[in-house]
Amino acid sequence: MNDLNSLAHDLDNCASCPLRKDCIAPVGWFGDSHSPLVIVGEGPGGVEDEYGCPLIGPSGQLLDKALWSVKITREHILTTNVIKCRPKGNRTPTPEEAKICADKWLTQELAIIQPKAIIALGGVALKYFRGPQARITQERGKWFRTPQGYDAIATFHPSYLLRLTGKAQIAAKWDVFHDLQAARAKVLETVPDYHFCSDQPYPLFRHFTKRN
Ligand code: URA
Numbered sequence: 132m133n134d135l136n137s138l139a140h141d142l143d144n145c146a147s148c149p150l151r152k153d154c155i156a157p158v159g160w161f162g163d164s165h166s167p168l169v170i171v172g173e174g175p176g177g178v179e180d181e182y183g184c185p186l187i188g189p190s191g192q193l194l195d196k197a198l199w200s201v202k203i204t205r206e207h208i209l210t211t212n213v214i215k216c217r218p219k220g221n222r223t224p225t226p227e228e229a230k231i232c233a234d235k236w237l238t239q240e241l242a243i244i245q246p247k248a249i250i251a252l253g254g255v256a257l258k259y260f261r262g263p264q265a266r267i268t269q270e271r272g273k274w275f276r277t278p279q280g281y282d283a284i285a286t287f288h289p290s291y292l293l294r295l296t297g298k299a300q301i302a303a304k305w306d307v308f309h310d311l312q313a314a315r316a317k318v319l320e321t322v323p324d325y326h327f328c329s330d331q332p333y334p335l336f337r338h339f340t341k342r343n
Contacts, residue, residue, distance in 0.1 A: 134243045135164040138236070142215060148231050150216035150224075155180050155342060160211035160240060161187075161335070167247035167318045167325055168203075170194070171237065173255040173288065174214035174229075176221050182339040186210050190289040194252070195332055197289070197304070201311045205333040207326060211240055213259045229259050241279060248317040249281050250310065253288025261285075272310050274317075282317060286310035 142157050151157065158175040161184050170186075178188030186194055195205060214224045214232045224232075237259075241249070251257045254267040260277045261270065271285045286307050295303055318325055 135160070135240065138239055138243065142236055145215070145236070147235060148216075148228065150214070150218055150228060150232075153219040154217040156183065157215040158183055158185055158212065158217070159215065159236075160209055161185055162205060162209035163207055164209065164244060166207065166209040166244065167322045168208045168250070168314060168327075169241065169244060169246040169248075170208060170210045170250045170252060171256045171259075172210065172212045172252045174212045174224050175217040177217065180217040181341050181343075182336075183342050184335060184339045185212050187335050187339060189293060191335070193289040193292060195335075197307055197311055199332050200308055201315055202328040203311070203315060204327070204329045204331075205335065207328060209240075209244060209246075211237065213237060213256050224255060226258060226263050229255055233259050238279065241281060246281060247321050248314045249277065249283035250314050251283055251285040253285075253291060257285040267291075271306060272313070274313075284310055284314055284317075 139159050142159050145151060145157055158179050172186050175185065176188050179185055213229045215236055218224050251260055257265050257267050257270060260283055261275060267285055267287065271287060274282060274284050277283050287303050292300060292303055292307065315327060
């Protein structure tokens, strides 16, 4: 067992907060446990809770398209979330819930992986790293250091892109494209030969089945 496998086993048995009783089970991470790039989303939605995989539902599918546009496929990076248990009714987790969960799990994941760059997807992930005053509209696209010393950049969450329409959606998609490109380039500064991409997008649904 590598360290992430044993962490996954511990996560399966987590009952540290009340969110656990309202979901099927915690959702951990997916991808390469040695990846220099980690993408941190908000928390599992309904599809993620059903399949036990982060970012596999509508947001994840849009994320995969965006990643493909910068020549990244999911199995070469690691995707995870701030919060591991789906809040009832898909509500946004509170900053307190996010902190309790991420201080316990996400910090351990990152300590094991030691990524060269982190992409914080959306406001919940940004606020976890930067504090409750941080605003995604002001801070996306700017590099910062997390309290644990990782280089990180925030970008818009795919669920936000899905809610936008028209020119606003096109502009925000371009912003995300540039942020993903910047993160890829940041990794290549220190790991110049890192292999980010397969010939095909990774078929997540072929590898995960519904759990209950
Ligand atoms: N699903 C996830 O796993 N994370 C998100 O941030 C949104 C949907």
